[in-house]
Amino acid sequence: MAGYPKFLEDLIKELSKLPTIGPKSAERMALSLLKAPAARSKALADAIMNAKEYTKKCNLCNYFSEQDLCPICQNKHLRDKVICIVEDAQDVIAIERTSYYKGLYHVLGGKLSPLDGTGPSDLSFKKLFYRLKQESINEIIIATSSSREGETTAQYIKQVLQPLKIKVSRIARGIPVGSNLGHIDQATIFEALAGRREVTS
Amino acid sequence: MAGYPKFLEDLIKELSKLPTIGPKSAERMALSLLKAPAARSKALADAIMNAKEYTKKCNLCNYFSEQDLCPICQNKHLRDKVICIVEDAQDVIAIERTSYYKGLYHVLGGKLSPLDGTGPSDLSFKKLFYRLKQESINEIIIATSSSREGETTAQYIKQVLQPLKIKVSRIARGIPVGSNLGHIDQATIFEALAGRREVTS
CATH class of the missing domain: 1.10.8.420 (RecR Domain 1)
Structure with missing residues (x-):
């Protein structure tokens, strides 16, 4: 044949x-x-x-960039002093598309997953703490996915940020469980951002 | 954004x-x-x-080839002296996969379509006639598609080959294997009935 x-x-x-x-x-x-x-x-x-x-990664927030700083971090004086923590770079695009959020981002590069061997040192937490020391940030919005690993990651972030006394909120449930941000419609992302709640201990 | x-x-x-x-x-x-x-x-x-x-085209049959002749034409002495005329190169693969057919091919490079401005000079008929003069071929099987343009092309081939006195056949139309009658269009059922063959034991 x-x-x-x-x-x-x-x-x-x-x-x-x-x-x-x-x-x-x-x-x-x-x-x-x-x-x-x-x-x-x-x-x-x-x-x-x-x-x-x-296509490299932004030195500050880890988002895609062709220069040392991504366009968002380059213009951070024009943005709200809020950092939205996401798992992957495409989550930034998904949130930007809603045009609702005007703050900054921090791309973790994944989520905590003991089964896959992904621990805190595999994600960009060091960069995040460095930023929080340098910049005055009013709020952290945790927008990790609503999967079990995403929730674990959110809990971890909440715990490690507690000493810094920054307001920490979690993007609202409204995102269907088990879905990635990249596959969600804009209206749902909009609702989830607007409905975020402060994380109280 | x-x-x-x-x-x-x-x-x-x-x-x-x-x-x-x-x-x-x-x-x-x-x-x-x-x-x-x-x-x-x-x-x-x-x-x-x-x-x-x-990836170029075979000088003889127009099928894909990295050399002047495709592997099928290179080994034509091992093949039946039959030429199957198809519209596109991927049709050759589809027929080869059945392992039923052992003859040669001729790839037209499309089908006659007056609406799209595709006339006989846009298809590889010259190459076909050249082959038929050079080689002794026992049968031509027309395997153009069963669309209106495919049928027109088949009719055209039949007419222009008539003076050469070669046996010309058309690939059978009928119900695809594994299909229910209820899901088949009327034209196909008509062809399947008209083309029925006697069941011999």
Whole structure:
């Protein structure tokens, strides 16, 4: 049985490593690239290499940035003195899209998960404490996910921040349990932010 | 509102040009590439460029090939002297996967479609006639799609091949294996009834 030529097979294989892409979709994508002008393959290949090379993390908040500081931290004098703590960089985009929140962010880079071996030292807590020493912040909003690990992470943050006497709130339940912020509609994110409650001990 | 950095936005834009990929899927794919080691981005970018650069068309049958002749045409002495005419290169793979057919192929590169301005000169008929003059072929199987344009193309092929006095057949239309009659359109049921074959013991 004749298959596809080697380089086409290689492309289908690489494409099917992408999330949610099965072998059939990868085949369709590869064939569409072959049919399109060479400029489109080049544009995609360049975009992949450039994104990986130039997208770094903000020195302050860990969000995506092409410079030392992300656009949000660069303009922090224009933002509310509030830090919203999220798990991943895409959570920042999800919150920014609501246009409700005007504060700063801190991207943890994950959530506490003893089963996966993710402890506090694997997340960007050091950076967070450094920021809180340098900046005067009025409130911390914990916007980790509503999964069990997200709740554990929220509890941990609440405990370690207690000595600093900063107001700490938790994004409201309203986010469906077990979902990531990136997959939630804007209205729900809006409600969850507006309905945040102060964490009292 | 802060968005993604420029190079990440560029990657999401390029990925969402791929078939069946919406902006949400493109975002997930881009973020997964950012998270993965740099070697994976490079492997994908290289695969895209290599596939485009090295995947050409077989000089004889128009199927994908990295050399002048595709593996099928290179070994045509081992194949039946039958040519199956298909619209696109991926149709060859679909037929090869059945392991039923042992003949040769000819890839038209599309189907006749007056509405889209695709006439006979846009398809690889010249190559086909050249082959039929050079090789001794016992049968031509027309396996264009069962759409209106596919049928028109099949009719056209039948007419232009008539002077050559070669046996010409059309791939059978009928009920797909595993389908219920209730879910099949009337045109297909009509074809399946009209094309019924006597059951012999």
